[in-house]
Amino acid sequence: xxxxxxxxTISVVTVDDAVAMQKLIKLMLELEPDxxxxxxxxxxxxxxxxxxxxxxxxxxxxxxxPVMDGIEALPLxxxxxxxxxxxxxxxxxxxxxxxxxxxxxxxxxxxxxxxAGTIVDAVRRAAAA
Amino acid sequence: MxxxxxxxxxTDQFDQTAPDRLIEELRATVQMKDHLLQMVSHEMRTPLxxxxxxxxxxxxxxxxxxxxxxxEYMEIILxxxxxxxRLVNDLLAVARLEAGRLRTVxxxxxxxxxxxxxxxxIATGGADISISVxxxxxxxxxxxxxxxxxxNYVTNALKYGRGPIEIASEADGDDVRLWVEDHGDGVSEExxxxxxxxxxxxxxxxxxVGTGLGLSIVQGLALAQHGSAWYEHADDGARFGVTxxxx
Numbered sequence: 001x002x003x004x005x006x007x008x009t010i011s012v013v014t015v016d017d018a019v020a021m022q023k024l025i026k027l028m029l030e031l032e033p034d035x036x037x038x039x040x041x042x043x044x045x046x047x048x049x050x051x052x053x054x055x056x057x058x059x060x061x062x063x064x065x066p067v068m069d070g071i072e073a074l075p076l077x078x079x080x081x082x083x084x085x086x087x088x089x090x091x092x093x094x095x096x097x098x099x100x101x102x103x104x105x106x107x108x109x110x111x112x113x114x115x116a117g118t119i120v121d122a123v124r125r126a127a128a129a
Numbered sequence: 130m131x132x133x134x135x136x137x138x139x140t141d142q143f144d145q146t147a148p149d150r151l152i153e154e155l156r157a158t159v160q161m162k163d164h165l166l167q168m169v170s171h172e173m174r175t176p177l178x179x180x181x182x183x184x185x186x187x188x189x190x191x192x193x194x195x196x197x198x199x200x201e202y203m204e205i206i207l208x209x210x211x212x213x214x215r216l217v218n219d220l221l222a223v224a225r226l227e228a229g230r231l232r233t234v235x236x237x238x239x240x241x242x243x244x245x246x247x248x249x250x251i252a253t254g255g256a257d258i259s260i261s262v263x264x265x266x267x268x269x270x271x272x273x274x275x276x277x278x279x280x281n282y283v284t285n286a287l288k289y290g291r292g293p294i295e296i297a298s299e300a301d302g303d304d305v306r307l308w309v310e311d312h313g314d315g316v317s318e319e320x321x322x323x324x325x326x327x328x329x330x331x332x333x334x335x336x337x338v339g340t341g342l343g344l345s346i347v348q349g350l351a352l353a354q355h356g357s358a359w360y361e362h363a364d365d366g367a368r369f370g371v372t373x374x375x376x
Contacts, residue, residue, distance in 0.1 A: 020179045020205045024186070027202070031190050091171060113174060116182045 009036045010127040013054060015047040015070070016040075016062040016089065021112070025060060025089075025119065032120055044068030044076075052080035057127045059086045060119070061106075063097075071104065078105040085126035089115070161327075168341065172216050176209035219342050222277070223327070226349035233271045233353055237376075240266040240275070240307055244296040247279040256287055261297040268305050269376020270354040275307075278350050278358075281343040282309035282369045289313060290367065301372060304356070308370030315367035316360060324360055347371065 014025045014037055022040050029035045038054055041047040044061075045068040051059055059077055063070035070088060077086055085107040090097060098109045107126040110118045183202050187194060194202075225231045241262040252258050268275070279296065286294045290311030298307045316324055325348040327341065344358070347369075351358040356373035 018175070018179075020183075020209060023202070023205065024179060024182050027190075027194070027198075028182070028186055031186070031193070091175065112178050115178065116185055 009034055010058060010123060011036055011038045011054065011056040012058045012060060012123060013037075013039045013041065013047065013050050013056045014060045015042075015044070015050075015065070015073070016060075017042045017065040018062075021062070025115070028116065028119055029123065035120070035123060042066075044070055044073030047073050048076045048080060051077045051084055055081050056084055058107075058123050059084055060089055060123070061086050062089050064091060071100070074101065074104045074106060085129055087122050087126050089119075169216075169220065173213060176213045176216075179209040180206050180213075219346060222346050222349070223342055226346070226353075231349070231353050233274065235269055235271060235376075238268050238270050238272045238275050240268065240298055240305065243272065243276050244279060247276060247283055247296070251280060251283050251287070256294070257292040258283065258294045258296065261295055262307070263298065266298045266300075266305055266307075267375070268307075268354070268373040270356075270373050271350075274350040274353060275373070278347050278371055279307070279309065281347050285309075285343060285369065286311040286313075300375075304372045304374050306370055306372050308361075308368045310366060310368045312366040315362045318362075321360060321362070325358055344369075 012029060012035060014022060014029075016022050016025065019042075022042070026037045026040065029037050038056060039050045041050050043065045047059065047061060047070075048068075050056075059081075061070045061074060061077070074086055074088070077084060086105065088098075088101045088106045088109040089112060090109055091112050093109055093111045101109050107129055108122050110122045183206050187199060187202055191199075222231075241260065241264055244260045244262050248258050248260065283294065283296070286309050290313035293312065295310045296308075297310060298305055300306075325344045327345040348358040351371040351373065354371075354373045356371050358369075358371050361368040361370070
């Protein structure tokens with residue numbers, strides 16, 4: 001009997017201070033067989049700690065958050081989890097903001113307004129990079 | 130005969146600074162309009178993202194999402210719809226206040242009853258809110274306006290303050306003082322003069338959330354009851370209140 005081939009799972013840490021958004025992102029990602037949300041954080045500082053502890057494949061990082069925002073957390077995550085790809089999730093992504101995030105090491109940026117159509121592909125693209 | 134050449138004669142009849150002041154006022158008005166559009170767009174977009182994406186995702190995955198989770202997501206949709214509804218009501222209130230078209234229905238308002246309704250409506254997740262309003266505390270005012278004042282104050286206390294939160298009142302001559310007290314850090318001294326202005330939001334460690342209209346609405350509603358809105362700072366917290374005539 002051939003062994004079942006396990007689908008490689010992309011490990012994701014999601015970071016957003018809005019509980020509703022956290023639940024929504026988790027719901028959308030965990031409907032996919034190849035994605036697993038392994039931890040969630042509500043602010044940038046907790047995100048850095050979780051990224052360092054879990055070394056996930058991808059971090060989905062909100063920008064506007066209490067304690068530490070996503071812009072401040074991004075380079076710290078890149079430093080503590082060098083193999084982790086960070087995808088920024090913006091409320092209003094301007095080109096300047098996207099460029100700033102890219103310069104700080106973000107693999108991609110997606111907009112909350114179109115999140116349903118973009119988040120899964122963005123996670124897969126980042127994991128494959 | 131020659132025309133007057135002394136410019137001083139003409140200057141006395143025309144305020145040279147008027148155009149500059151007018152330009153500044155227009156600039157401030159345009160900035161406020163831009164700020165309002167940006168704020169409204171952001172504040173409306175956030176709950177709409179939750180509502181549309183939860184609804185579409187649940188429809189797509191109805192058969193695989195557990196029933197308990199479905200209930201939770203429906204509650205989130207309802208919660209975010211309520212948030213959106215409050216935003217629209219706030220904007221309408223501001224528009225009516227600005228236009229002087231606020232409709233006021235004056236009656237005897239039992240303050241303890243209004244406080245209890247406010248707590249029932251607003252307090253979720255085990256928020257610690259007590260009521261110290263006497264059974265016979267009452268004012269002559271528009272009941273919906275008084276409730277809106279309390280809703281805005283309690284919402285702010287939950288969002289920016291720290292528990293325990295208390296709704297209280299006391300007689301003050303011909304008036305009643307009604308307030309919401311919390312044990313947070315209160316408002317900084319520099320910000321207090323701007324507290325009840327439109328779009329005023331104290332800088333915090335994180336990006337401002339909310340419309341910045343809540344307290345300006347409170348002030349407008351308090352004035353409509355021939356009363357006033359006020360803030361009192363204490364070492365262990367803050368009081369946000371209104372003084373309304375007993376009538």
